[in-house]
Amino acid sequence: MAVLPRFLTDPQIGRHLLRDEGEVIVDEVGKHWVVYVVPVLIAAAGLVFLIGSAVWSITWAWFPMLLGLGLLTWAGWKALSANLDRFVITNMRVFRVHGVLARSLATMPLGRILDITVVKPMTGRILGYGHFTFESAAQDQGLRDIRFVGRPDERDLSIQRVVQRSGLRGPKVN
Incomplete structure (x- = not known):
């Protein structure tokens, strides 16, 4: 028997997918382990x-x-709040689900991503985490800063790869 019910410990990412449109998860990113140091x-x-x-x-x-x-x-x-904070990369969009009792969902289609800034502080370079900042044409957006992302360079490349494969950046020039 679980100590906490599943709806309190699982962000239930699957219910936010557009399965009938063919949306699949490319990467689901939880917080880096360093966010659990202070709660411990x-x-x-x-x-x-x-x-x-x-x-x-x-x-x-x-x-x-x-x-x-x-x-x-x-x-x-x-610790529970950090566990439920998930950043998800799909073949159609990126989104973030967070919150314990009240859940928030922020979504950005791949076509609206103009720029991604990856910041790796010195401790992040040592421990393997970084922070993402998404820029889009909209001034205020719910998906701007994603903090404490593990393996940020790999995650950035996977987003760039998905954007390129979707054809949003135009064809590759040889």
Whole structure:
């Protein structure tokens, strides 16, 4: 039996696909493992407070116990939120699904992608993650910044490959 129901732990990407139009997933990108470091540290602090509450007097033990439970809950929420944040590349578009209780879906057709900027900070170059910035003709869009993408160079090449195969950039010149 699962601790959390499946609808809380699975972003259910398949229900957003246009299967009758022939849309298939090229790549589904979850967050890089580095986003889980802070929730793990917060959870460890929560455990320290929970265990530490045993050495306090019975009249004051409730305070570190509540603090520890609060930190564990917050860390679990942050980790679950990172787990449900998915960036998906299909043969027709790119989209992002995120949110725990309320889900958000931001979509951009491949034809509207004008420019992709890949930023790899120094820690990202060492640990293998980067951030994407999508530019399109629209000023405000829901799919602009995708942060903590693992293997960003490979993901950028797969997007460029899908755009090229779809014929949106014109034929290759020899």
